[in-house]
Amino acid sequence: MIPRARGSWRQARWNEPLVYELGSPNNSGFICPYSNEDAELERVLSTTPEEKLGRMLRDRAPEIPGLSEIEVTRHFMRLSQMSYGVDVGPVPLGSCTMKYNPKISEDIARDPRIRYLHPYQDPDTVQGLLEMLYLLERWLAELTGMDRCSLQTPAGAAGELAGALMIRKYFMDRGEDRDEMLIPDSAHGTNPASAAMAGFKVVRIPTSENGTVDMEALDAALSERTAGIMLTNPNTLGIFEDRILEIADKLHSIGALLYYDGANLNGIMGIVRPGDMGFDIIHLNIHKTFGAPHGGGGPGAGVVCARGELVDYLPRPLIAKKGNRYYWDYECEKCIGRIRMFYGNIVPLIKAFIYIAMLGGDGLREAAIQSVINTNYFIALIRGVDGYDLPYDPKRPRKHELVLSAKPLKQETGVTAEDVAKALLDRGLHAPTIYFPLIVDEALMIEFTESEPRRQIEEYAAALREIAREARHNPSAFKQLPKNTSVGRLDNVYANHPRSVTPTFRILRRRLQGEQLSL
Amino acid sequence: MIPRARGSWRQARWNEPLVYELGSPNNSGFICPYSNEDAELERVLSTTPEEKLGRMLRDRAPEIPGLSEIEVTRHFMRLSQMSYGVDVGPVPLGSCTMKYNPKISEDIARDPRIRYLHPYQDPDTVQGLLEMLYLLERWLAELTGMDRCSLQTPAGAAGELAGALMIRKYFMDRGEDRDEMLIPDSAHGTNPASAAMAGFKVVRIPTSENGTVDMEALDAALSERTAGIMLTNPNTLGIFEDRILEIADKLHSIGALLYYDGANLNGIMGIVRPGDMGFDIIHLNIHKTFGAPHGGGGPGAGVVCARGELVDYLPRPLIAKKGNRYYWDYECEKCIGRIRMFYGNIVPLIKAFIYIAMLGGDGLREAAIQSVINTNYFIALIRGVDGYDLPYDPKRPRKHELVLSAKPLKQETGVTAEDVAKALLDRGLHAPTIYFPLIVDEALMIEFTESEPRRQIEEYAAALREIAREARHNPSAFKQLPKNTSVGRLDNVYANHPRSVTPTFRILRRRLQGEQLSL
Amino acid sequence: MRLPWAPAANEKDRREMLRRIGVDDAMELYKDIPREIVLEKPPGIGFGRQLSEWELRRIVDSMLRKNKVYTDPPPFLGGSVCFHTIPAVVDAIVSRSEFYTAYTPYQPEINQGLLQAFFEYQSLIADLLEMDVVNVSMYDWSTAAAEAILAAMRVTRRRKVVVAGNIHPERMDVVKTWLLGKNASIQIVDFCRETGRVDLEQLGNIVDNNTAAVYVEVPNFFGVIEDSVDAIAEAAHKRKALFIVGVEPLSLGIVRPPGSYGADIVVGDAQPLGLGLNYGGPYLGIFAMRWDRKLVRQMPGRLIGLTKTIDGKEYGFTMILQTREQHIRREKATSNITSNEALMAVAAAAYIVLLGGGGLRELARSIWLRSHYAAKRLAELEGVESPLFNGEFFKEFVARFPKPYHTIHKMLLEKGVLGGLPLADKPPLMDYYSALFCVTEAHSMKDIDKLVEAIGEAL
Amino acid sequence: MRLPWAPAANEKDRREMLRRIGVDDAMELYKDIPREIVLEKPPGIGFGRQLSEWELRRIVDSMLRKNKVYTDPPPFLGGSVCFHTIPAVVDAIVSRSEFYTAYTPYQPEINQGLLQAFFEYQSLIADLLEMDVVNVSMYDWSTAAAEAILAAMRVTRRRKVVVAGNIHPERMDVVKTWLLGKNASIQIVDFCRETGRVDLEQLGNIVDNNTAAVYVEVPNFFGVIEDSVDAIAEAAHKRKALFIVGVEPLSLGIVRPPGSYGADIVVGDAQPLGLGLNYGGPYLGIFAMRWDRKLVRQMPGRLIGLTKTIDGKEYGFTMILQTREQHIRREKATSNITSNEALMAVAAAAYIVLLGGGGLRELARSIWLRSHYAAKRLAELEGVESPLFNGEFFKEFVARFPKPYHTIHKMLLEKGVLGGLPLADKPPLMDYYSALFCVTEAHSMKDIDKLVEAIGEAL
Numbered sequence A, B: 001m002i003p004r005a006r007g008s009w010r011q012a013r014w015n016e017p018l019v020y021e022l023g024s025p026n027n028s029g030f031i032c033p034y035s036n037e038d039a040e041l042e043r044v045l046s047t048t049p050e051e052k053l054g055r056m057l058r059d060r061a062p063e064i065p066g067l068s069e070i071e072v073t074r075h076f077m078r079l080s081q082m083s084y085g086v087d088v089g090p091v092p093l094g095s096c097t098m099k100y101n102p103k104i105s106e107d108i109a110r111d112p113r114i115r116y117l118h119p120y121q122d123p124d125t126v127q128g129l130l131e132m133l134y135l136l137e138r139w140l141a142e143l144t145g146m147d148r149c150s151l152q153t154p155a156g157a158a159g160e161l162a163g164a165l166m167i168r169k170y171f172m173d174r175g176e177d178r179d180e181m182l183i184p185d186s187a188h189g190t191n192p193a194s195a196a197m198a199g200f201k202v203v204r205i206p207t208s209e210n211g212t213v214d215m216e217a218l219d220a221a222l223s224e225r226t227a228g229i230m231l232t233n234p235n236t237l238g239i240f241e242d243r244i245l246e247i248a249d250k251l252h253s254i255g256a257l258l259y260y261d262g263a264n265l266n267g268i269m270g271i272v273r274p275g276d277m278g279f280d281i282i283h284l285n286i287h288k289t290f291g292a293p294h295g296g297g298g299p300g301a302g303v304v305c306a307r308g309e310l311v312d313y314l315p316r317p318l319i320a321k322k323g324n325r326y327y328w329d330y331e332c333e334k335c336i337g338r339i340r341m342f343y344g345n346i347v348p349l350i351k352a353f354i355y356i357a358m359l360g361g362d363g364l365r366e367a368a369i370q371s372v373i374n375t376n377y378f379i380a381l382i383r384g385v386d387g388y389d390l391p392y393d394p395k396r397p398r399k400h401e402l403v404l405s406a407k408p409l410k411q412e413t414g415v416t417a418e419d420v421a422k423a424l425l426d427r428g429l430h431a432p433t434i435y436f437p438l439i440v441d442e443a444l445m446i447e448f449t450e451s452e453p454r455r456q457i458e459e460y461a462a463a464l465r466e467i468a469r470e471a472r473h474n475p476s477a478f479k480q481l482p483k484n485t486s487v488g489r490l491d492n493v494y495a496n497h498p499r500s501v502t503p504t505f506r507i508l509r510r511r512l513q514g515e516q517l518s519l
Numbered sequence C, D: 001m002r003l004p005w006a007p008a009a010n011e012k013d014r015r016e017m018l019r020r021i022g023v024d025d026a027m028e029l030y031k032d033i034p035r036e037i038v039l040e041k042p043p044g045i046g047f048g049r050q051l052s053e054w055e056l057r058r059i060v061d062s063m064l065r066k067n068k069v070y071t072d073p074p075p076f077l078g079g080s081v082c083f084h085t086i087p088a089v090v091d092a093i094v095s096r097s098e099f100y101t102a103y104t105p106y107q108p109e110i111n112q113g114l115l116q117a118f119f120e121y122q123s124l125i126a127d128l129l130e131m132d133v134v135n136v137s138m139y140d141w142s143t144a145a146a147e148a149i150l151a152a153m154r155v156t157r158r159r160k161v162v163v164a165g166n167i168h169p170e171r172m173d174v175v176k177t178w179l180l181g182k183n184a185s186i187q188i189v190d191f192c193r194e195t196g197r198v199d200l201e202q203l204g205n206i207v208d209n210n211t212a213a214v215y216v217e218v219p220n221f222f223g224v225i226e227d228s229v230d231a232i233a234e235a236a237h238k239r240k241a242l243f244i245v246g247v248e249p250l251s252l253g254i255v256r257p258p259g260s261y262g263a264d265i266v267v268g269d270a271q272p273l274g275l276g277l278n279y280g281g282p283y284l285g286i287f288a289m290r291w292d293r294k295l296v297r298q299m300p301g302r303l304i305g306l307t308k309t310i311d312g313k314e315y316g317f318t319m320i321l322q323t324r325e326q327h328i329r330r331e332k333a334t335s336n337i338t339s340n341e342a343l344m345a346v347a348a349a350a351y352i353v354l355l356g357g358g359g360l361r362e363l364a365r366s367i368w369l370r371s372h373y374a375a376k377r378l379a380e381l382e383g384v385e386s387p388l389f390n391g392e393f394f395k396e397f398v399a400r401f402p403k404p405y406h407t408i409h410k411m412l413l414e415k416g417v418l419g420g421l422p423l424a425d426k427p428p429l430m431d432y433y434s435a436l437f438c439v440t441e442a443h444s445m446k447d448i449d450k451l452v453e454a455i456g457e458a459l
């Protein structure tokens, strides 16, 4: 009868030039408001900017192409079709918690009663928004077992920086000279980077065979120089640090602090709280756990929370309430100051408010459970498939994510984790995170979150199975993949070579004009 | 250095199943509001719908698949990538005026202060909207040289039906028994269909060699049975009926009326008015001329306008103003009644308001002129290209559109207008209207409107040139096109054959269950 | 002048294009227009000059501020169109510009997505109605009803039409207008003042061998569910007339679908399925038929069908049975319709699958419960007859008050409550004391209590 | 319980999945968590139960109604962030879900569109600034400034930083916070009370061979354009310190670009380029550098570059110089940043090309004219010093009143006018009588007259 299929997946491909080739500086799709008044203004002022700016006048309009609205629209619509987000297919990047972003939040976030608010408007004129932020702050504190949160940090890494600086300032204020931050080797790169930015020396703690912090190594690392430890739990292997209470005791007993990297909260929210695990400062990734989209890299929002006396160190201002009135509390005796201007990335924060409001505590817990079921269901499907390994105690249930190793496949066929990634792309499936965490060879780090349909998880497992099979038959073909994406495999050497690296059109233009530019 | 191109255009292809294969009746992505109250309601009412509906109770939930929100989103996002609108590329369908639809109108049309208004709200609570509609009505009347307009008709064809019924009722009221409507053979199919729905006999008027109404044939057709003529000007060949004043005189002198099909207004707006040409009733296609999008077939909006005593026959209500108050005037002594419920397709009407408001009279005229330049520029580019003809006085400038004939190409190579269309699709260019108007063999009817960039017009001409060249080298290849669209050439015979025609999944399901269904 | 949307309008391009065309001035391209009617300058419409987006926004905003939006509580206005909630995902989908800026998919290969969505709409509505063939849309319920009657006249070659007297009065008007040129005779059947239902006996007597169709709405204008649909079907079919039923689609979550009781043609409006109120439009006329050659060949509007590629390897979708349509059949077409409400069909499809069969039932139940709660609470007020008719109802119901309703309505408005629809000027009731209320899933018990309380105070 | 967004939550699927996993109950998957910290029930956050979209909408609406939006006239508040108009097309583009639901394009082949848009953003900003290398974003201007200073410290291996005293006070705070762990010494340069400009002489004296960087803003916090930028550059470069400039990007339509006067690093915020105010964020930190190996190797954040396919046939885009970043270099990375404000870069790119060079100039001129008109009109009021500083300004300016500004401000609010930013508590001015006004293309002459009139009445 009717055939049941279409051809294989193919991403859209538009031979879409750069805007520089489409537009010209004389074109524009913009009508300047009230331009009919400009002549009158010049008359009233009896001068012009050209006259007044003197030596600071730009001699001519910027060399920037202008396009009409239809051209702008088409250009970016076409580019969007050559992009891939969680709205078109699974993006099971581990550590990234790419979950579905409810459309209602996009809708509300565009409300003019949020969008048109100036950050310096008088608090009495933004009570509704402050109420939302206040509730959000309370909810996040409650969910994590912390006392207070600062909404200011614009991303997880900024939260880490804030946290590390808080620890630094805390010990400075106490006159303690602690300059070492312990960080497991499985940690996300932002952890050591943030610690270093806050002026700490990073002490690397190895992972034991069962995938958790090596306790002996930890003991060995502890000293009076230890300021604290930065941990994420479940860790980046998706494994819960089951000795977390012990770790907390050890640190606390020598006067050091525990920082929680909240990027991995999704599998445990509503089930166990970082505060109850013994953490003193935490950050949360609003754009991961709470359904705000990633936007191709951002905007995200970090939230940094603290307990006890560390609350005093949180970046200011904090959202607060007196009577029925919400306001910003700028009081900052010990605080580290500001991490950025204003109050935070409001739009993703509003989305988190919506996400939590709609699910409630029960719903958050359900989401966590479903995400863990999805992880372990996938493990069950992939277990025993030749070519992939689940390193570190494969029997132990994973939480939000899992990390496979494609090392067996590579050893057998030469097909690497990167090749596997490209083969997935070729099937219209976004690749997992590869080569992270660093402690797993040929790592494939996979996180479905609660959002992926069962069908999709099965399809993903089947694709990995098929890829392993094909790798055995025709390994060399893999180096040419992907073919079905809008462009074929890209040349990284060329991209990064000092003599060809091209970060802007300006550089390309200069090269085309004959300059020899090398970086 | 860097290569300047990507591979050829390819449309996205997702092997996306029907929703029936994705969902199950037990799934749902919907949370019913206040569902926590339902038990309480049953208690208070001490009954249930199941009890009360008796024999009118549906025995079980409809057999309709349910999907979670992420699945709904992905399904339709993928489908959208396999669709093609003017926002991604040119859609130069003649007679359809596919112009760019400004994003600002989409934005405003979503305003809750429009969207949440109930049609039966008291007029005093919708004065702002009524003001917009009132201004729009005034502007359209002024632009066309008419006295009043009814905004009620939901599309051009409905406008035609309204107009034809107005003519019918007008003569009924006068006791004249006129039952013939004259319609040129170049007219759009809706003209005869509308006339017939209003009870008229259609008298076909041929087109003369120069592409306009054959005046002798017209004279011959006129009689005391003649109710009127339905014309569009410029006509569907893009040619202005230069003897329109004469035609109007002829009709009026025997007491008959002139109806103007406004679908082709784009090239002349602000330059010449149907009212000044002698038309008595007109319709306008809001979705063509005034920048409201077509939506894959609709919603559109028709507006029907009249002059003099014919105003009394317009569908009611009409928008009106007394003092500072706007209201609906239901007074209908002679009117034909209602063409549909309520007041019209408000959303496209608002978009037309915005379009006109932003351009003003000057801007509309500029748009018209640009559209005509685009048409004639394209003619200049394609003139002399072997394989295509510009029938009917090729020297004469066209207005909003032009009609090529691919007859020479077909005669030489066997490649038809349809094949040309598919070859255009294969390049990522939407095909023109083909096989219309009926008076042109192998017609390719092309309308760029004012929106298409010059570059795009040139690309289109180049594509047609290339296609003609390829047709000579390898005509048989054309029958396999398109290849780069998400699906290959479709089988029309199968689609329409009584034993395979499948208008719903329900029919497919029944066939799969073994029923022999034939239509 | 700069046309912000149209790129070619820049001076340099324009000059070069004109040169290539071979004219000096664009107005030469208009020289075939009789001089005396060419305007010297364009009409001074709009706001006297080109506006920037921002200026436009402010003007529009100053106008829209004069509109009053009722959301707390949501409107209780009935009249076939009610306040329903719209899932955000539905809007996100119809905001995809490949969908909303597409034309009718005359070229199916490049518009498979749109066509599949249409096909799914047709299929989902078919399953909701239990009918076999559904077109992609009519303008609204009223024109769908008119087209159904016209189709029935063509199928039966008869001229008499029997219409229930309790259908929506505007639909009655539209039907009359559309039949103006058809020499049809429209016969109205009374309804029972007790139940609000059509007078079955009278209907049986009116239907005869000249009758093309019987048209009934379920629920009818009063929200009352006709329960003798089987008998009506029989009465019609006995005389070889077609049975046309108008339905409110959400009711079908719990109410018997018309396909189960012999409807030949079903019409309705998909507005409740995720479309905005928008002060009356665009909505979406549902049109469905039984699987019957004679019927379907007379179907108006656009149909999408499943097919395969010419090489037989892949499936696909395309417009089918186009020979019925005006662009081919011209004056012999089954309808003049071409532009329709297609995008709304995509919205409705998304809405339906978001709910699924179970969700639809749940929702319909909830609406039933809420509207019955409102009717019951109103009945507790002194002197109020609620519901006025004792026929079982869905979503809408008539209540009658001890004083003229329009005075109550005004007082409600002052309290920010948009009450029921005054029926003083609405056939078929024309009663100063009655109003048509609509209660949906958007109304919490508190909202309903608020209404009742406000009415109580107004009495 | 039904998770509306997550499909697998249906009971049947869940049971089957658990069976396949080999557990009876999902909680078994949590058995490695110490019992004593597992919550007995989830925290009672949110509104006590699951909400439907409609319920949520109504709750949110009831809150947002308490916000006051000023559009008529638009806010005159300054402070680095001003009310600008946003073309609708910009929103339409960032509402494309392939863009906004994408992750960082670690897999370039499947995200070419996003990468091209980022590359275009980098390129357009480069041309606006006349700088060579631009990253895809920092969080905002303040963190961009902090990162620039950190980068300069790494490049120069020096610890002293010279900062103009007339930069935005919040940016000053942020810089201080970010340097907390770096043992840096921050030296503030005074500004001239007449002109509002940095004290060039003092700056020259402070910069020495230990100086890593000199940081100046053009225009500065007062809206005043520093005009000795060439001299400042020379002062810095003479001591081999880097010259870091903070800019407001729209001003560059008419003001000299920092690349033309020797800036080594340029920072700023793209908020005026089509981003919403959103009560403070998300915005977009601009970060640019000269083409210099030593500099670029220290660049924080993500960079996109042009490249080709391995077969050499097609061009493409990918993330470049990643070895600078935390996921590879870890504690030696140039920054810890990973999530950034990428989507806003797409918005800014769309905004810039919609205007084009000509449009940018036109717009900048218009803003210049309007802000000068406002300053002049205010000066006509008795006792008002406007602008307070006589240095040439762009968009923002300080006015000083004969009575405490906050009382004026309150009276303005009552009239629906959101006036200038009170400077009573704002370093570096800390003046009860002054306010910082911002006037943009959104303000018509009438709006400005309204402000002036309202202030006149308040005096």
Ligand SMILES: Cc1ncc(COP(=O)(O)O)c(C=O)c1O
Residues within 6 Å of the ligand: A094, A095, A096, A155, A156, A157, A158, A188, A190, A191, A232, A236, A261, A263, A264, A285, A300, A301, A302, D337, D338, D339
């Ligand atoms: C485990 C972990 N920690 C921290 C971060 C940093 O968060 P952000 O990207 O919001 O800066 C990430 C994400 O990139 C992460 O996966």
Ligand SMILES: Cc1ncc(COP(=O)(O)O)c(C=O)c1O
Residues within 6 Å of the ligand: B095, B096, B155, B156, B157, B158, B188, B190, B191, B232, B236, B261, B263, B264, B285, B300, B301, B302, C337, C338, C339
């Ligand atoms: C010339 C002409 N007349 C009338 C119509 C009918 O208009 P509508 O599609 O709005 O019903 C059309 C469009 O299809 C047309 O091109």
